Amino acid sequence: MTETQIVDAVSAEAAGVDIERVRQFLYREARLLDSGELREWLTLFTGDGLYWVPIDEDQPPERCASLVRDDGPARDERVYHLLETPFPAQSPPSRTVHVVANVEATRSAEQIVATSSQVVYEMRTGDFTQVGLGVVRQLVGQVTHTLVEQGSELKIARKKILLIDRDMPQGNLTFII
Amino acid sequence: MLEAHQSPVDQHRRSAPRDLVMVGDGRFRVHTQAYVSPEVFAQEMRQIFSTQWVYLAHSSELPAPGDYKTTHMGLQPVIVSRGDDGVVNVMLNRCVHRGAVVCRDQRGSANFFRCPYHGWVYGRDGKLTGVSMRGGDNGYGADFEQPDGLKVVPRVDSYRGLIFASMDPEAPDLREYLGRATELIDGKLDQSPVGEIRLVSQPYVSRYQGNWKFAAENIVDGYHFTFVHAAFIKLQGKYGSTTGDFHVHQGHSQSEERKYRTTGQSFATRHGHGLNMKPNPTQVQLVEEAFPEYHLQLQAQHGEDLATVLGSNTASIFPNLGIIHHQIRTWRPIAPDVTEVTIYPYEVVGAPDEFNQGWLRSQERFYGPAGHGMPDDVEIFALNQQGLAADSVDWLILERGIGAEKQVDNGDYQGLASGETPQRGLWRKWKQVMA
Numbered sequence: 056m057t058e059t060q061i062v063d064a065v066s067a068e069a070a071g072v073d074i075e076r077v078r079q080f081l082y083r084e085a086r087l088l089d090s091g092e093l094r095e096w097l098t099l100f101t102g103d104g105l106y107w108v109p110i111d112e113d114q115p116p117e118r119c120a121s122l123v124r125d126d127g128p129a130r131d132e133r134v135y136h137l138l139e140t141p142f143p144a145q146s147p148p149s150r151t152v153h154v155v156a157n158v159e160a161t162r163s164a165e166q167i168v169a170t171s172s173q174v175v176y177e178m179r180t181g182d183f184t185q186v187g188l189g190v191v192r193q194l195v196g197q198v199t200h201t202l203v204e205q206g207s208e209l210k211i212a213r214k215k216i217l218l219i220d221r222d223m224p225q226g227n228l229t230f231i232i
Numbered sequence: 233m234l235e236a237h238q239s240p241v242d243q244h245r246r247s248a249p250r251d252l253v254m255v256g257d258g259r260f261r262v263h264t265q266a267y268v269s270p271e272v273f274a275q276e277m278r279q280i281f282s283t284q285w286v287y288l289a290h291s292s293e294l295p296a297p298g299d300y301k302t303t304h305m306g307l308q309p310v311i312v313s314r315g316d317d318g319v320v321n322v323m324l325n326r327c328v329h330r331g332a333v334v335c336r337d338q339r340g341s342a343n344f345f346r347c348p349y350h351g352w353v354y355g356r357d358g359k360l361t362g363v364s365m366r367g368g369d370n371g372y373g374a375d376f377e378q379p380d381g382l383k384v385v386p387r388v389d390s391y392r393g394l395i396f397a398s399m400d401p402e403a404p405d406l407r408e409y410l411g412r413a414t415e416l417i418d419g420k421l422d423q424s425p426v427g428e429i430r431l432v433s434q435p436y437v438s439r440y441q442g443n444w445k446f447a448a449e450n451i452v453d454g455y456h457f458t459f460v461h462a463a464f465i466k467l468q469g470k471y472g473s474t475t476g477d478f479h480v481h482q483g484h485s486q487s488e489e490r491k492y493r494t495t496g497q498s499f500a501t502r503h504g505h506g507l508n509m510k511p512n513p514t515q516v517q518l519v520e521e522a523f524p525e526y527h528l529q530l531q532a533q534h535g536e537d538l539a540t541v542l543g544s545n546t547a548s549i550f551p552n553l554g555i556i557h558h559q560i561r562t563w564r565p566i567a568p569d570v571t572e573v574t575i576y577p578y579e580v581v582g583a584p585d586e587f588n589q590g591w592l593r594s595q596e597r598f599y600g601p602a603g604h605g606m607p608d609d610v611e612i613f614a615l616n617q618q619g620l621a622a623d624s625v626d627w628l629i630l631e632r633g634i635g636a637e638k639q640v641d642n643g644d645y646q647g648l649a650s651g652e653t654p655q656r657g658l659w660r661k662w663k664q665v666m667a
Contacts, residue, residue, distance in 0.1 A: 110436075114433075117585070119434055121596060122600055122601060124596060132467055132470075132475045135467070136604055140467065142463035142604075143607075143611040143612055144608050186441050223437065224572055225436075225437065226440075228600075
């Protein structure tokens with residue numbers, strides 16, 4: 056263990072957070088996304104949970120468009136769209152690997168706030184001789200999970216992804232970031 | 233970042249661009265090279281983006297003196313800046329000394345622009361106000377021909393807040409240039425009791441690996457929706473307006489959508505603008521039921537024209553402006569096969585907040601890079617460009633609905649809703665200006 060890790064583990068423990076449990080939760084989420092188990096991914100959220108990828112997090116979402124701002128029905132629709140209705144932007148589909156790092160967490164009486172750094176490697180499959188297919192792209196961002204306890208399980212009340220290029224030109228983001 | 237992937241093989245590069253559009257008795261075809269040739273692209277930059285009225289900004293982006301944004305006219309970087317007198321200036325973003333850009337930010341407010349290279353200073357109107365270390369034997373002599381300032385684009389004008397510029401001092405009057413498109417713009421802006429829109433949201437910016445004209449053609453294409461957006465129609469069937477559509481889209485099944493896409497009419501104007509105009513009964517009903525006060529206000533202002541004001545009216549304004557739903561869209565050519573599209577959702581000033589929010593959510597659901605509609609269009613543009621690598625096939629066919637097309641009073645063409653009248657308008661204009 057490096058000195059930093061020790062300090063982080065100590066401060067997480069001091070804050071009453073089981074940091075390993077949080078890490079395992081985030082790793083599991085990443086695995087579900089990368090293996091296409093999207094229905095299972097939906098169950099990680101609370102009923103009124105929010106999945107949010109802002110362009111400008113300081114602007115009110117009522118007046119500023121987000122890259123993604125999905126409540127429960129919209130998340131359900133996104134997953135239905137990906138799994139059951141073929142569409143050009145995912146034909147052929149993307150493969151992804153979500154890499155989760157730099158996990159820290161704090162806890163209050165009601166919730167755990169976990170921050171992490173995330174790199175998503177994404178690639179469209181298909182005829183790699185065609186422009187845009189077979190090219191690995193990276194999406195880099197900071198993620199904040201607001202987690203709550205439901206029974207013995209952690210659930211996501213809010214997931215916010217701040218891409219470093221959120222207000223820059225984007226390519227195809229029709230997979231789950 | 234996307235890179236240009238041009239084939240070095242270009243057997244048609246010597247044919248004149250005007251020959252790349254085949255117009256004849258019931259025929260209308262466009263040559264592959266019009267989309268792929270680097271020479272054609274270079275000529276477009278000179279003969280289209282340096283002569284026509286190019287859309288640059290909306291006045292709400294520059295509310296106060298000193299406010300500026302940077303953008304492009306074709307490949308040329310420009311600064312759009314509001315001067316002390318409130319007048320909008322458009323200047324080339326290039327120091328007249330040794331050529332560096334003088335502004336590196338996309339938008340902001342500035343008292344002056346200073347070149348980072350040798351410190352030459354320009355006012356909000358582009359006038360050169362200071363040459364650093366000017367005097368002495370190291371500096372500039374008494375006979376130095378000092379430039380006036382940044383090169384100013386000679387024609388700048390606006391229509392209802394939409395700011396355009398042209399590098400051609402002889403360009404026609406902007407209203408004349410816009411022609412029938414002014415009626416569509418009027419209708420859109422008249423959804424506001426005070427006749428104004430306002431850009432508040434950050435825009436969506438996307439890049440795609442395809443020619444800019446695919447974006448210009450597709451925004452007014454009534455034919456593609458049931459194919460490219462077949463999955464979206466299924467989402468509509470399953471989710472309706474529960475996930476944010478705001479009763480914007482009509483079809484909840486293939487047959488409903490097909491029927492809707494053949495409803496309405498289309499136009500092509502003399503200056504290459506394509507219009508597609510359709511009724512939008514569910515929007516009218518929504519406004520009537522959910523926003524009764526607003527509805528009364530609009531009805532008092534527009535009477536029987538209200539259905540048109542709230543219609544689903546779409547424009548592709550040559551060469552780089554799109555207006556659809558509650559958004560201003562602009563496409564920027566970067567290379568023959570690389571284009572950047574910027575979508576600015578707008579608010580209708582004076583409409584209820586919930587109305588503007590509803591529209592924002594609806595457009596977020598369809599148009600963002602993670603949305604359920606626009607990414608499919610962009611994917612198709614890349615597919616088009618990829619397919620055109622098969623350049624031993626000469627022509628693309630744009631003859632849909634040509635038999636039902638007729639020329640009207642002022643020389644505009646009128647066609648049916650899912651024909652290719654708007655696209656033919658673009659290409660007639662293109663043929664004319666590229667000659």
